[in-house]
Amino acid sequence: MARALVMALAGTCVMAVALGTAGAIAQAVHSRTGLDGVPRQALAAVICLVLAVSLIVLLRRGVDHRPMSGLGLTGPAAGLRSFGLGVLVTGGSAAALLGAGTWAGWLAWGPLDAARLVEFVVVNALIAVALEAFPEELVFRGYVYDTLDQALRRWVAFLVTVVLFTFTGAGSSVVHAWVGALLGIEVPAPAFAPVGSDPVSYAVLYPIFGAVLLIARITTGSLWTSIALHLTYLTVVRTTLDGAARSAGWSATPTTPDALLLVPGFLLLTGAMFLLLGRRSRVRTASRFRRRP
Numbered sequence: 001m002a003r004a005l006v007m008a009l010a011g012t013c014v015m016a017v018a019l020g021t022a023g024a025i026a027q028a029v030h031s032r033t034g035l036d037g038v039p040r041q042a043l044a045a046v047i048c049l050v051l052a053v054s055l056i057v058l059l060r061r062g063v064d065h066r067p068m069s070g071l072g073l074t075g076p077a078a079g080l081r082s083f084g085l086g087v088l089v090t091g092g093s094a095a096a097l098l099g100a101g102t103w104a105g106w107l108a109w110g111p112l113d114a115a116r117l118v119e120f121v122v123v124n125a126l127i128a129v130a131l132e133a134f135p136e137e138l139v140f141r142g143y144v145y146d147t148l149d150q151a152l153r154r155w156v157a158f159l160v161t162v163v164l165f166t167f168t169g170a171g172s173s174v175v176h177a178w179v180g181a182l183l184g185i186e187v188p189a190p191a192f193a194p195v196g197s198d199p200v201s202y203a204v205l206y207p208i209f210g211a212v213l214l215i216a217r218i219t220t221g222s223l224w225t226s227i228a229l230h231l232t233y234l235t236v237v238r239t240t241l242d243g244a245a246r247s248a249g250w251s252a253t254p255t256t257p258d259a260l261l262l263v264p265g266f267l268l269l270t271g272a273m274f275l276l277l278g279r280r281s282r283v284r285t286a287s288r289f290r291r292r293p
Contacts, residue, residue: 004151005160007064011144012164012171014055018135019168020175022048028183038123045130052135056143064147071142072223079224086216086228089273090266094236097266098252106259107240107252116249117239124238124248125231133230140165140210141217141226158214165210166203169194201260208264209233212271219278229270237263 026044029035035043060068074082101107140161148157173190180187188195193202217226241263243251254260 001151004147007059007147008144008160008164010059010063011056011139011147012168014052014059014143015136015139015168016171016175018048018052018055019131019172020177021051021179022131023172024176024179024183024185024187027180027187028185031185038127041127041131045127049130049135052139056138060143070146071138072146072217072221073138073142074222074224079222082220082222082224083228085220085277086225087232089216089277090229090232090270091236093269093273094232094266097262097269098236098240101259101262102252106254106256106262108255110244110251110253113249116247118249120246120248121235121239124235124246128231128234129227132234133227136165136168137213137217137223137227137230140168141213142223145214145217158211158218161214162207162210165213166206167192169202169206205264205267208267212267212274215271215278216274219274225274233267236266 022044025047026035026040029043030040057068060066060071073079098107102109144164145157145161148160151157152160170190170192173188173194177187177190191199193199213226213229216229217223238246239248239250240252241254243249244253
């Protein structure tokens with residue numbers, strides 16, 4: 001058990017190092033060359049992806065001496081189905097809750113610039129997959145959870161994974177500060193929540209997010225489902241509630257503080273849908289076994 005906890009912490013450090021280092025290097029390049037916008041984001045994404053994947057492969061194969069196949073990276077056909085399911089369930093849940101919020105008058109929508117929206121969604125998706133969705137899912141819903149699940153009760157492994165995921169942002173801010181100091185650039189002081197985020201909201205939302213991502217991973221058995229959920233969540237939030245700040249081509253402005261409940265609300269609905277799908281899958285499997293002669 002102790003070894004599993006140590007290795008789970010090592011996996012968490014991988015993500016903190018990857019995110020913090022990528023952010024600091026991209027900032028240093030920006031300060032020296034003026035690289036900004038999408039190219040700067042793409043540089044950070046590539047660095048983060050390479051570091052996270054390389055270090056997880058090192059831990060899994062070189063230290064644990066276990067195959068990567070146990071992390072939930074199913075084959076192309078099954079992976080595509082799982083990814084599509086993640087997009088469908090998450091996107092449908094978001095549409096239902098945001099639609100209900102609009103009907104209730106909680107959201108006011110800005111004008112639609114279709115061309116800009118499509119461009120933003122495509123570029124954001126490419127960067128988000130490399131910087132956040134794939135590496136974070138590989139680390140937490142793949143390596144960290146599988147490592148803990150082999151040694152602890154499932155509910156304990158679940159809770160510990162969610163806690164480690166929640167504090168990764170704080171860890172990456174420490175790494176960002178250290179690497180930034182080595183590179184001679186000014187960086188924000190380490191903090192629990194990202195710059196510009198409310199710590200209380202972050203402390204509420206991220207455990208919910210981490211739990212729902214893990215539910216998707218467990219109920220479908222595929223890491224691609226949680227990758228799709230992660231990407232769809234980021235896309236929805238960045239093209240609606242954050243749309244104006246990001247010039248996404250569309251935006252939704254809350255008209256009441258109650259609108260802040262819509263994001264955790266659609267995440268909880270997403271988790272409930274995956275639990276229901278997982279239950280139906282178990283019932284069908286049990287039924288097939290009962291019908292066998």
